Amino acid sequence: MGRLKKIYIKYQEIFRYILFGVLTTVVNITVFILFDTVFNIPYLIANAISIIVAILFAFFTNKKYVFRTESPTFKIVFKEFYLFVGLRLISGLFDMLSMWIFVDLMNLETNFSKILTQFIIVISNYIFSKLYIFK
Numbered sequence: 001m002g003r004l005k006k007i008y009i010k011y012q013e014i015f016r017y018i019l020f021g022v023l024t025t026v027v028n029i030t031v032f033i034l035f036d037t038v039f040n041i042p043y044l045i046a047n048a049i050s051i052i053v054a055i056l057f058a059f060f061t062n063k064k065y066v067f068r069t070e071s072p073t074f075k076i077v078f079k080e081f082y083l084f085v086g087l088r089l090i091s092g093l094f095d096m097l098s099m100w101i102f103v104d105l106m107n108l109e110t111n112f113s114k115i116l117t118q119f120i121i122v123i124s125n126y127i128f129s130k131l132y133i134f135k
Contacts, residue, residue, distance in 0.1 A: 013066060017129075020061040021122045028054035032114050043110045047099050050114075051092040059084045062129055087128040091121050 008015060031053045035046035059081060063069055071077040095117050102113035 016066045017126050020066050024054050024058040025118045025122060027057045029114055033111055036110055047096060051095055055085055055088045091125055095121055
């Protein structure tokens, strides 16, 4: 077996998380830009909407494709969803606070601020998901 294939097999969960983390980030940023720039919604409201959409997208992709968990009952799915949303709302609050600091206090452009914030969010969300939700 090739060396790269062995590395992929060993770290495939991390590779899948990175792939779907990038896609979730793209969803988050795209929805933000759509509401902030195209629809001219105030940036904090646009940010809240983008966070909600990204959380929903991330839950389903993380459950099915990254951590590949089976949930035999609705109760288990609801528990995973509740924990996932709860922890992601913590990072969502950090996202909102970061945006406010970058835009209102540091006078950075909204789209640049959103991209900057997402780098930190992706790493913290992986740790929370791996350790507390999809174990």
